[in-house]
Amino acid sequence: MPLAKYRAFVWIGLLVGLSIRCSKDITEERNAPLAFYQPSHFPPAHYQFQGNAQTEGITEIGRRLFFDPVLSRDSSISCENCHVPISGFSDPSHPFSHGVDQNFGSRNSPALSNLAWYSSFMWDGGVTHIETMSTAPITNPLEMDLALSEAVLRLNRSPYYSSAFASHFGVNEIQSQHMLKALAQFMASMISSQSRYDAWMKGNENALNAQEKEGLILFQTHCAQCHAEPLTTDFSFKNNGLTALTEDEGRGHITTLAADLGKFKVPSLRNVEKTLPYMHNASMASLEEVIEHYSSGIQAHPNLDPSLPVGGFQFSNNEKQALVAFLKSLTDDAYLQDKRLQNPW
Ligand code: HEC
Ligand code: HEC
CATH class of the missing domain: 1.10.760.10 (Cytochrome c-like domain)
Incomplete structure (x- = not known):
């Protein structure tokens, strides 16, 4: 066999082998017994099963x-x-x-x-x-x-x-x-670690389209200081200007500090497309409404986080659409449909 042809064969063989391996990895993962795993692009988990060894x-x-x-x-x-x-x-x-x-x-x-x-x-x-x-x-x-x-x-x-x-x-x-x-x-x-955003994080450039990538950059600029990547939360307590007055003490109820009144845990945005309604008080019914809040609805609460401007970021229509598109790339169908996480009865 001529060398060039032989090389082509080897390459095709390697590619086929690799793609079989990749799809096998995923199937194996979902068929394996349900267990904790540490995704390579996540920080180390907080809970380490001390005194509760997983079986x-x-x-x-x-x-x-x-x-x-x-x-x-x-x-x-x-x-x-x-x-x-x-x-x-x-x-x-x-x-x-x-x-x-x-x-x-x-x-x-x-x-x-x-x-x-x-x-x-x-x-x-x-x-x-x-x-x-x-x-x-x-x-x-x-x-x-x-x-x-x-x-x-x-x-x-x-x-x-x-x-x-x-x-x-x-x-x-x-x-x-x-x-x-x-x-x-x-x-x-x-x-939940298998959304298209995760694939992008792990190096697959094509996992996000141009609009989603634009949304990601806006997200990194305006949102990620609280919704920190890759978990989309830094687990801190913040006021994001939902209301001007404190209707629910939030974190302040636990610490009894005036500086914590009206602050809530920064929620993870994983699968956010599917988790409506939004906010602790369910005051928003769609992602478009959420983005409108950050664009033009941020209220001047005494504990409003300094990174959020009263009145909002004034996003253009394209920017709003890009942000929504990016948030939807956090949907992880493998997680939502994982049979091992569903009702066994
Ligand atoms: C009647 C509705 C309801 C039921 C039933 C319920 N939850 Fe919840 N769950 C909530 C609400 C509401 C909150 C938030 C409460 C708050 O912040 O004051 C919550 C919070 C949580 C959280 C914290 C999530 C976070 O972001 O911090 C976990 C974990 C959780 N629930 C697990 C469970 C488990 C496990 C059960 C069953 C043993 C359960 N829940 C039953 C309504 C419910
Ligand atoms: C200063 C910290 C901070 C910044 C910056 C921030 N958020 Fe939030 N976000 C929060 C907090 C805190 C909540 C929960 C507020 C509540 O329920 O009272 C929240 C809630 C949300 C929710 C609702 C999630 C749910 O499950 O209810 C979405 C969606 C969201 N933020 C998206 C964004 C986007 C997009 C941006 C950037 C344009 C952004 N956030 C910027 C702190 C922040």
Whole structure:
């Protein structure tokens, strides 16, 4: 065979081999048991499973718990009611969280992903550990309204849970810490890292189109000091000028400092296209409205962050469209449709 032809064969062989390998990697990843992994382009995770070594069995118990209404007083509501997988684990149908007895909370259910990177939870950072996180919704009278002691009693009575906890935790009696650890293992495995933006970050220049790249540059200039890349949040508490007066104390409720009144945790924007309505008070129904807020609606709150100009950035129409286009490139279909993150019952 002439050398040139031989070379071409080798190249084609290599390319075919590579593309088979790439697609195989992805399938393998989704077929593999659900587990935490560290994406190469993310900073190291905050939660390192100290004292809660991850196993396939415990993670599966956590998934069952997440989707099980048994954790609510009248067995009507599971975590999924307010954190719907296909909506990025937010609640598309209720502006304010909707719990047992048709009770409504006063804040919008946040989207959930990449929770292993969080050092604090809730809009006001009132919870500081992924292993205690689930206590809040389970016991909140407006959400699931169940005492932990009653939750544990129910699990001990259940044939599935008593045998699953016995085989995977090696305990005869389930205690609340076992339940909370299992939920933490599931939540820490909810990782969104495969959007087109991620592909671009990992070096695929073509993953974003020209408009999205323009949006990314605007985002890096005006937004990323709070919505820091690649997680799209720096986990700080800021006021972004939603209202001129404090209607919800936010972070100030936790710290009791006047300087924290009206500040909220900078939310992650991963899958933001699917997580409407937006803001802690669900005051915006579309990404266009959000961009209009930053363009022309920023209010002069006493704790407004200095990086945000009162009145807004005055984006042109093209800039607004580019920002929206970029935000949509954060949609991660592999995450939203991952069967391992859906209701197993
Ligand atoms: C009735 C609706 C509702 C139910 C049920 C519910 N949540 Fe939530 N969840 C919310 C709301 C609302 C918030 C934000 C509360 C706040 O900031 O005051 C929240 C916050 C969270 C957060 C913090 C996210 C962040 O960005 O800091 C996590 C994690 C979470 N919930 C997990 C769960 C788990 C696990 C369950 C089941 C055990 C659950 N939720 C059940 C409504 C709900
Ligand atoms: C000073 C910090 C800061 C800057 C800069 C900033 N944001 Fe935000 N952003 C926040 C905070 C804080 C919230 C939540 C506010 C609340 O609910 O009270 C938020 C909320 C959002 C939300 C709603 C997310 C959700 O799930 O509800 C979107 C979308 C958003 N910002 C996009 C942007 C864009 C686009 C820019 C740049 C044009 C930007 N932000 C600039 C701090 C900031």
